[in-house]
Amino acid sequence: MITVDNLLFVLTLVAALGCGLMAGLFFAFSVSVMPALGRLPAAQGMAAMQTINAAILNPLFLPTFLGTAAACLGVIIFSFLRWHEPGAAYLQAGGALYLAGGLLVTIIFNVPKNEALAAVAPAAPDSARLWAGYLASWTAWNHFRAAASLAATASLTLGLCY
DSSP states (O other), rough: OOHHHHHHHHHHHHHHHHHHHHHHHHHHIIIIHHHHHHHSHHHHHHHHHHHHHTTTTTTTTHHHHHHHHHHHHHHHHHHTTTTTTTTHHHHHHEEEEIIIIIIIIIIIIHHHHHHHHHHHHHHHHTHEEEEEEHHHHHHHHHHHHHHHHHHHHHHHHHHHOO
């Protein structure tokens, strides 16, 4: 029989695993992909990032990214019903960390930068300046997404321990 406790456990486990996957993806970009692209000539780095941005919108990434957000929202809602129980605050914090630091930062900062990058031809006269600004700003927000997603993973995991 499915109970609210069982559903909360499954949602929390799915959310924690999804946050961990996203933290790993963001971390990998921060420590390897973006530095590697930054070492290329601007036109090549831009073209490579434009290709990556198009390729990442796929049937594996989107359900993981958005499904994790949905699971986090479910965890927040169900943990409000169990607010008096130990670990509820960890569940609330974990869900909020991913929704704010993973999802919203992506929507507000990284996606608009990706869209602006997509609109510029890598060989355009001003592309090197745009690329330098993109690299610095996008990567800084990506560091934030990685840290927030990792913190969400830790918080959700602590919530599971109770």
